[in-house]
Amino acid sequence: MTRFEDELKNNNFVCSKCTKCQHFVWPPSEFCNKCLGDTVWEPVSKSAKLVEISSKDGKSFCIAEFEGNIRVFGTISDSLRPNPGHGLVLEYCSYDDTPKFVFSVE
Numbered sequence: 001m002t003r004f005e006d007e008l009k010n011n012n013f014v015c016s017k018c019t020k021c022q023h024f025v026w027p028p029s030e031f032c033n034k035c036l037g038d039t040v041w042e043p044v045s046k047s048a049k050l051v052e053i054s055s056k057d058g059k060s061f062c063i064a065e066f067e068g069n070i071r072v073f074g075t076i077s078d079s080l081r082p083n084p085g086h087g088l089v090l091e092y093c094s095y096d097d098t099p100k101f102v103f104s105v106e
């Protein structure tokens with residue numbers, strides 16, 4: 001179990017952030033993938049942007065982007081179907097074999 005998964009289970013979305021260039025490193029890593037700087041765990045903003053949406057069996061699935069470069073797969077709790085580029089808010093996250101992200105429409 002990694003720190004990342006532990007925090008997700010507690011409904012905290014954290015990601016590694018570079019101490020040198022301040023950019024979030026995704027997927028989480030000990031070192032920055034741009035400048036090889038050290039990283040620390042930082043909370044990620046609850047606001048995301050919708051990148052892609054699809055639906056199956058009445059549920060909406062999405063790819064959402066945080067902080068300009070963290071892309072995750074999740075579900076949308078609202079029955080609304082916003083267009084790509086629309087704002088989403090992270091309602092909760094968890095971890096159960098894979099990361100779980102549930103969004104509402106902003």
Ligand SMILES: [Zn+2]
Nearest residue numbers: 018021032035
């Ligand atoms: Zn860096």
